[in-house]
Amino acid sequence: MAEIYHIYDIQALPVRMLAVLACGLGHNSRVWAKVCGFEARWSDIVLATIADRLAILCWFQTEDGHKGDNRPEMLTPQLLGKTDQSEKRYQTYDTGADFMAAWNAL
Numbered sequence: 069m070a071e072i073y074h075i076y077d078i079q080a081l082p083v084r085m086l087a088v089l090a091c092g093l094g095h096n097s098r099v100w101a102k103v104c105g106f107e108a109r110w111s112d113i114v115l116a117t118i119a120d121r122l123a124i125l126c127w128f129q130t131e132d133g134h135k136g137d138n139r140p141e142m143l144t145p146q147l148l149g150k151t152d153q154s155e156k157r158y159q160t161y162d163t164g165a166d167f168m169a170a171w172n173a174l
Contacts, residue, residue: 069086069089069090072092072093072094072097073089075089084132096110096111099118105149106147106148107147107148107149112147113147115143115164116143116144119143120140120142120143123140124139124140128138136160
């Protein structure tokens with residue numbers, strides 16, 4: 069509230085007025101970050117996502133990337149507080165036959 073509206077004493081305003089003003093704050097505000105449960109600002113999350121994608125693209129061009137080894141650590145999950153790697157969203161296969169066997173199992 070202080071940064072955008074220059075309100076330093078929020079207790080002096082009615083709750084309804086504060087709610088209306090809070091809805092007008094941008095996605096980079098601390099209020100939105102708190103509501104969404106983010107530890108970082110929206111712009112930082114977007115920049116981390118860009119860095120993650122670039123790191124993956126560069127990694128794909130390396131020998132480790134061709135083998136699927138030493139995948140770079142992503143920044144975005146750390147900013148979002150999701151550092152648990154047990155929830156893996158990707159799967160790799162050595163051959164097309166391995167892929168087709170997994171596909172058919174689904």
